[in-house]
Amino acid sequence: MEAAMTKALCPACVDAAGNVLTGSYRAGCRECEARAVAHGPAWFAAEKANRVSLADAPEIYRHALHKVFGKDLEHWHQRVMLWGKRIKEARTIEGKA
Ligand SMILES: [Zn+2]
Numbered sequence: 001m002e003a004a005m006t007k008a009l010c011p012a013c014v015d016a017a018g019n020v021l022t023g024s025y026r027a028g029c030r031e032c033e034a035r036a037v038a039h040g041p042a043w044f045a046a047e048k049a050n051r052v053s054l055a056d057a058p059e060i061y062r063h064a065l066h067k068v069f070g071k072d073l074e075h076w077h078q079r080v081m082l083w084g085k086r087i088k089e090a091r092t093i094e095g096k097a
Helices: 011-018 030-039 041-049 059-069 073-096
Strands: none
Touching (some): 011 030
């Protein structure tokens, strides 16, 4: 959340800061879109392929990033990875509860 925290968060991002598994997203918020991608099948495929570099990531994932963000894909890839990690951790904790 480092850099994003310095910007004003939308209400859905505030929800997500408390509970990353929240289903709330705000249309037009890039950070919410990154979180949505991290919840979706494209990231699932990328994570399964276990590629850190965007260039090596599965096409479904690169295509999704391009479709959602259009540019600055490397930056958004980092954001999606971070959300993906947090989502995974949250699910692990939930699974143990
Ligand atoms: Zn947001």
